[in-house]
Amino acid sequence: MTFNSAVFLQFFTAFLLLYWLVRHHLRARNVLIVAASYLFYGWWDWRFLSLLFFTSLVDFVVGLRIERAPTDSARRTWLTASIVVNLVVLGTFKYYGFFIDSFADLLRAAGFTPHLPTLHIVLPVGISFYTFQSMSYAIDVYRRDLVPTRSLINFLAFVSFFPQLVAGPIERAAHLLPQFERTVKITLPMIEEGLWLMVWGMFKKVALADNLAPLTDLVFQSDSWNAPAVLLGTVAFGFQIYCDFSGYSDIARGTARVLGFDILFNFNLPYAATNPREFWRRWHISLSTWLRDYLYIPLGGNRRGPARTHVNLLATMVLGGLWHGAAWNFVLWGAWHGTGLAVHRAFAERRSEETTRGGARFRALAWCATMLFVFYGWLLFRARSFEQIVGMTRALADFTAPAWLASYGVNLVAFTAPLILMELWQSRHGGPLAPLRWPRWARGLLEGALLLGIILYWDKDNVPFIYFQF
Amino acid sequence: MRVLKSHFCECSTMDVARLLAWPLAIIALFAATMHLAAAAGWLPAPRPTLDLDRTILTHQLEASRARQDATLVLLGDSSCLMNVDAAELTARLGQPVLNLGTLSYLDLNASAELLRQFVAANPGQLRAVVLLQHPEALRRPAPQEYHTNLLQHLLDGRDFGPRHTVQGALMSLLGLEIFQSRLLARVLPAPLPGAFRQTYGFSADLDRHLTEHRGSLRDPDVQPLRGSAEYRLAPALERASRDFRAAMPSGVKLLVGITPVPEEFAGRSYSLTRDAMLSKWGQWLEADITLTNLPPMLKDDRFVKTTHLNEAGVREFTETLARALAPHLR
Numbered sequence: 189m190t191f192n193s194a195v196f197l198q199f200f201t202a203f204l205l206l207y208w209l210v211r212h213h214l215r216a217r218n219v220l221i222v223a224a225s226y227l228f229y230g231w232w233d234w235r236f237l238s239l240l241f242f243t244s245l246v247d248f249v250v251g252l253r254i255e256r257a258p259t260d261s262a263r264r265t266w267l268t269a270s271i272v273v274n275l276v277v278l279g280t281f282k283y284y285g286f287f288i289d290s291f292a293d294l295l296r297a298a299g300f301t302p303h304l305p306t307l308h309i310v311l312p313v314g315i316s317f318y319t320f321q322s323m324s325y326a327i328d329v330y331r332r333d334l335v336p337t338r339s340l341i342n343f344l345a346f347v348s349f350f351p352q353l354v355a356g357p358i359e360r361a362a363h364l365l366p367q368f369e370r371t372v373k374i375t376l377p378m379i380e381e382g383l384w385l386m387v388w389g390m391f392k393k394v395a396l397a398d399n400l401a402p403l404t405d406l407v408f409q410s411d412s413w414n415a416p417a418v419l420l421g422t423v424a425f426g427f428q429i430y431c432d433f434s435g436y437s438d439i440a441r442g443t444a445r446v447l448g449f450d451i452l453f454n455f456n457l458p459y460a461a462t463n464p465r466e467f468w469r470r471w472h473i474s475l476s477t478w479l480r481d482y483l484y485i486p487l488g489g490n491r492r493g494p495a496r497t498h499v500n501l502l503a504t505m506v507l508g509g510l511w512h513g514a515a516w517n518f519v520l521w522g523a524w525h526g527t528g529l530a531v532h533r534a535f536a537e538r539r540s541e542e543t544t545r546g547g548a549r550f551r552a553l554a555w556c557a558t559m560l561f562v563f564y565g566w567l568l569f570r571a572r573s574f575e576q577i578v579g580m581t582r583a584l585a586d587f588t589a590p591a592w593l594a595s596y597g598v599n600l601v602a603f604t605a606p607l608i609l610m611e612l613w614q615s616r617h618g619g620p621l622a623p624l625r626w627p628r629w630a631r632g633l634l635e636g637a638l639l640l641g642i643i644l645y646w647d648k649d650n651v652p653f654i655y656f657q658f
Numbered sequence: 659m660r661v662l663k664s665h666f667c668e669c670s671t672m673d674v675a676r677l678l679a680w681p682l683a684i685i686a687l688f689a690a691t692m693h694l695a696a697a698a699g700w701l702p703a704p705r706p707t708l709d710l711d712r713t714i715l716t717h718q719l720e721a722s723r724a725r726q727d728a729t730l731v732l733l734g735d736s737s738c739l740m741n742v743d744a745a746e747l748t749a750r751l752g753q754p755v756l757n758l759g760t761l762s763y764l765d766l767n768a769s770a771e772l773l774r775q776f777v778a779a780n781p782g783q784l785r786a787v788v789l790l791q792h793p794e795a796l797r798r799p800a801p802q803e804y805h806t807n808l809l810q811h812l813l814d815g816r817d818f819g820p821r822h823t824v825q826g827a828l829m830s831l832l833g834l835e836i837f838q839s840r841l842l843a844r845v846l847p848a849p850l851p852g853a854f855r856q857t858y859g860f861s862a863d864l865d866r867h868l869t870e871h872r873g874s875l876r877d878p879d880v881q882p883l884r885g886s887a888e889y890r891l892a893p894a895l896e897r898a899s900r901d902f903r904a905a906m907p908s909g910v911k912l913l914v915g916i917t918p919v920p921e922e923f924a925g926r927s928y929s930l931t932r933d934a935m936l937s938k939w940g941q942w943l944e945a946d947i948t949l950t951n952l953p954p955m956l957k958d959d960r961f962v963k964t965t966h967l968n969e970a971g972v973r974e975f976t977e978t979l980a981r982a983l984a985p986h987l988r
Binding site for chain 1: 662663664665666667668669673674676677678679680681682683684685688824825828829832834837838845846847849855856858859860861862863
């Protein structure tokens with residue numbers, strides 16, 4: 189079930205009714221949330237519900253065992269068990285084929301004829317999200333940052349909470365789990381925020397991202413390119429993936445908000461960033477902080493000298509790239525960002541006071557450089573093969589204009605302008621929730637226009653959310 | 659044990675209703691404005707170039723209504739539209755040709771309507787009409803309701819959308835259909851689907867291509883040859899053919915032909931079937947000439963799908979068609 193489907197509207201309406209009926213019983217509410225979340229997930233493929241339940245159960249049990257373990261060594265053993273189980277699940281369902289194929293390619297290149305066992309497994313939707321969320325719980329308990337919950341139902345609700353189950357944000361137990369253990373208060377400002385986020389998020393997905401998708405496909409599904417096509421196609425994809433993913437995150441947060449829950453902000457105007465580090469503080473925040481807390485810092489972070497820091501950054505981002513998908517272009521994308529972060533760090537360390545005070549001109553230059561860096565990264569991310577990356581990069585020297593250039597330009601402007609204008613305004617007026625400070629009539633005008641846009645483009649091509657595949 | 663409450667709400671139903679009132683009022687105001695503006699004639703006529711089919715139909719209808727230099731008009735289904743290069747035919751015949759072929763989902767009544775529009779816009783100019791259909795279109799018992807309605811709405815200058823879906827009904831009710839087909843489609847070209855997008859780009863580019871190529875188009879969408887090779891004339895075709903004949907202006911020659919099918923796919927005996935079908939169809943149409951010397955079949959590698967030719971196929975068929983037509987147009 190996806191947010192941009194009629195069945196979700198029916199599901200959510202029915203859920204709200206039942207949610208109201210159980211308002212006096214906390215336990216019944218959590219049972220309802222688990223049942224609804226499993227229905228939401230099972231709508232896609234019920235067979236993978238067992239995997240979701242298994243992952244949750246393992247970490248629930250591990251959490252309790254770690255707490256009761258008499259020695260540090262026993263605690264470590266239980267944590268290792270959790271990490272191994274989670275990584276085996278992820279490895280089997282997501283990466284097995286990739287590693288087998290890559291190994292087979294390697295053998296073929298060495299002159300062998302490999303006959304390796306292949307598994308044709310469907311990738312369970314959102315597996316990377318819920319596995320990371322569940323695993324971080326066990327790590328937090330091990331680190332004594334969190335007291336494990338004794339309620340399986342609450343834990344199942346935390347892992348499977350339907351607004352953020354299949355495409356994040358990757359929640360931290362310390363933030364979300366306690367909300368299932370207490371009575372939640374729903375206020376008018378929360379409903380206002382929830383509705384705004386749902387409408388704006390849905391507009392970004394249905395009206396912007398889904399209309400940018402064919403523009404992206406026109407370039408990335410081609411076999412021959414020129415500079416205008418590559419530039420426009422890459423910009424189109426950069427905006428498509430942002431509208432798609434941030435749209436999902438906004439709907440998720442909005443849906444949770446009207447139920448009285450608070451889930452993390454996942455995006456904070458990332459295309460306003462003026463360096464790679466700032467970009468990652470604004471883009472997919474829940475993943476970047478997860479990687480920082482559970483990978484970069486345990487690797488040593490920046491505590492072991494500049495060289496090791498750069499290696500840690502690179503390793504973290506390569507694994508972050510691989511988290512997105514089992515393909516070499518994601519590894520390359522991760523390495524690109526890791527290198528960018530390392531170079532920026534080296535530059536920032538040596539940057540003189542004078543440069544730092546460079547003011548508006550320096551910031552404008554830094555922004556341009558960052559966007560060139562980020563958007564070339566999107567080319568690596570979207571490309572289907574290494575040959576395509578090389579072909580598209582080489583085409584940047586060919587300034588032949590495609591016949592459809594004008595039509596493409598009009599579409600690109602039409603489907604990016606609403607986002608750019610809104611974010612420019614948001615960046616100057618206090619961030620993503622700034623429209624909530626508008627007078628009610630003004631926000632009503634905007635929400636009415638956005639709703640019309642949603643209806644106009646609703647289910648046009650039923651484009652799935654990009655991040656479902658991760 | 660104390661039972662904890664799940665949640666409580668610090669706002670009333672009225673508060674939430676007030677919250678929703680403004681967006682809903684804006685939507686209602688928009689709907690009223692659109693319907694009023696359309697009814698009062700303040701908006702331009704619908705031009706729903708929103709996808710491949712609608713762009714083709716809109717273009718061909720507009721072409722039929724415009725002043726043209728053509729003295730020979732090609733009419734028929736998508737095999738007429740996509741298998742003949744009208745610009746090449748113009749050069750070979752030495753007289754201007756306009757391709758008004760449309761889609762296989764329409765029937766001869768649609769072609770007859772385009773012919774009437776052309777004759778009204780270009781009185782006394784037409785010397786001959788060439789009617790070309792693929793055998794798959796000839797055995798179709800009835801046209802698609804959607805496409806027939808679409809053409810009728812285009813002819814009448816009325817808004818049209820798929821209203822059988824919830825979204826379609828809402829689009830119509832809220833005036834979005836009017837907004838989309840009368841305003842938005844005029845300024846925002848729609849990306850075409852699949853292979854058409856890779857070849858032509860957007861609706862505006864397809865529209866321009868059709869104009870530049872005198873109404874002809876090439877199908878870039880390669881698909882396996884499939885379907886049934888048992889060709890026959892649908893009984894309903896007789897009535898439609900007689901109606902088409904009635905739409906023919908006097909003194910204008912009617913030449914009729916059947917476009918080719920893939921050789922291996924159809925089987926060798928198809929030649930006889932094609933001749934029999936063409937003869938019968940020609941009688942129903944009271945055609946001046948039946949183009950029996952057009953090839954019933956071409957090699958399979960000349961096709962992108964059962965009904966449409968590739969570039970080499972179009973070149974070959976156009977050449978053959980020019981040779982077949984030349985003696986009758988002197």
